Amino acid sequence: MIGLFFGDNDFPKKILKKIKELNKAYFIIDLSKNKNFKKDNNSYQISIGQFGKIIRLIKEKKCKNVLFAGKINKPIFSKLKLDLKGLYYIPKIIRASKLGDAAILNTIIKVLAKEKIKVVSSIKYNPELTLAKGNYTKLKPNKNDHTFIDKGIKSLLSLNAYNHVQGLVIRNSKIIATETFKGTKKMLHSIKKSNKFYSILIKFPKKKQDLRIDLPTIGLDTLKDCKKVGVVGVILKSKQNIFMDKDKCINYANKNKMFITIK
Structure with missing residues (x-):
């Protein structure tokens, strides 16, 4: 039971x-x-x-x-x-x-x-909804992307233990948006698309988060929102995420020249 x-x-x-x-x-x-x-x-x-x-x-x-x-x-x-x-x-x-x-x-x-x-754990019965470390799309982050991604991850890990932020968007080495209690969708909708630079979404568990609950979640709607505002890549934490509609997301990312990378 x-x-x-x-x-x-x-x-x-x-x-x-x-x-x-x-x-x-x-x-x-x-x-x-x-x-x-x-x-x-x-x-x-x-x-x-x-x-x-x-x-x-x-x-x-x-x-x-x-x-x-x-x-x-x-x-x-x-x-x-x-x-x-x-x-x-x-x-x-x-x-x-x-x-x-x-x-x-x-x-x-x-x-x-x-x-x-x-x-x-919330994924006790659904381990297939998480992803292990690796790149899951044809497109991969380049050397500059990895530099920006490392900066974004460092910023997330510097937050206090009970901060609600699970995600941020980084563009050309600058963090342009952080997630509030309103969630990822609201954060993405707040971004203005740039014709010069693309952006990367990073979603990690909160610092010292109890990994049995409230893991970062993305799905096809997230990728569609990313596409609208010029986010070309999504970074998640290995085995510490919930990835809805995984196959559809990977197909969509490949079709739209986006990358999905698990650190």
Whole structure:
């Protein structure tokens, strides 16, 4: 039995499909904005502030392992439904929220750990959605590109542990955009295309990130957004990414003379 804490985007749907193929027993705590899993008979709608109810459900199901996947939006704390355990733990969650989304999830994991509930990697059932080190396209980064890429990676690694930044865009050695809590799409849409220089997107896990949760994710829409603003290359971290529609992305990149490189 696996407990699934599901948020938004397509990643949870991929996990659920694989779990069903494996005939693995599961239940869902649906934390998505639009309640994407409400039609599933094994889905439960529980506020993140109702820790008592969540923990009771997990224990009733005799479940020792849970998994987090998808974008879980920062709750509006004043509107949360709280039970007794929620009242006890919510001050810690609120304090963590000031440090960023990653800190909120890390705090929730600690709460579950106290109840002897283990959080497993979000890619436990879908390792095929990550990529190992290498270049996956016909086009490869050149010597100058590698210099720019190293600078971008160094910048990402210099951020504090709870910064929400997972990505940036570098152009001709200058960082022209960094990801905010609004995500990669908003960052890419903020860029003006240059007729003189091309750009490179770098997405790495946050510094000291818990690699069981919230891994950097890209897919075909990301590459299409990149193409519109003159981003010709995407750099990800080996085995620490979620790559949706991998084959379609590689075909698109080859067709549009883009590179996908895993460091």
